[in-house]
Amino acid sequence: MRIALTGTPGTGKTTVSGLLPFRVVNLNDLIRDGMSAGFDPERECLEADMDALEEKIEEIERSCGDDVLIIEGHFAHHFADEAIVLRLHPNVLRRRLEARGYSASKIRENVEAEAIDLILVEALELCSRVHEIDTTDLSPEEVASIITAILKREIEMPPGGIDWLGDPEIDLG
Ligand SMILES: Nc1ncnc2c1ncn2[C@@H]1O[C@H](COP(=O)(O)OP(=O)(O)O)[C@@H](O)[C@H]1O
DSSP: OEEEEEOSTTSSHHHHHTTSSSEEEEHHHHHHTTOEEEEETTTTEEEEOHHHHHHHHHHHHHHHTTSOEEEESTTGGGSOSEEEEEEOOHHHHHHHHHHTTOOHHHHHHHHHHHHTTHHHHHHHHHOSEEEEEEOTTOOHHHHHHHHHHHHTTSOOOOSOOOOGGGOTTOOOO
């Protein structure tokens, strides 16, 4: 069973994926391993080769049988019918991306994307089942427990409860 773990860069996907009791495939690792279509200077990153990634994921999926396979990355929702979207208050996200050394334009692009629910909206368009977690006040371990409970079908985290733009304290730069 393929599950996308998605969200704006900096929301904590890679950190939490290391704490999950499931097999995880990191899309950025696959792109660095050669499933890239070259460097995209505008977005300051390697462009994904979507067909090569799909082929590789199918190969890994076959070896997983019926077990959960987590596809992790900010466009993972393109590769699964069920997605878990990690959310983070834009002001906290900004501080994390600054600490990462992102350029001012890349920080602004990602903070705005988070503020307007961009990845959530994409996931809702592409996937038939979507879950949403506000990680702002949670530790990585708490987020991992919630994801595990969702995938064991013990709890539900339906999307739609987050409204960052409604917070007067929001800092869009
Ligand atoms: N729940 C959390 N609480 C506090 N810091 C976190 C949490 N999750 C991740 N971080 C930190 O935020 C930064 C970005 O996390 P990362 O997992 O790389 O995000 P992503 O994979 O979504 O880009 C890292 O420095 C990480 O240590």
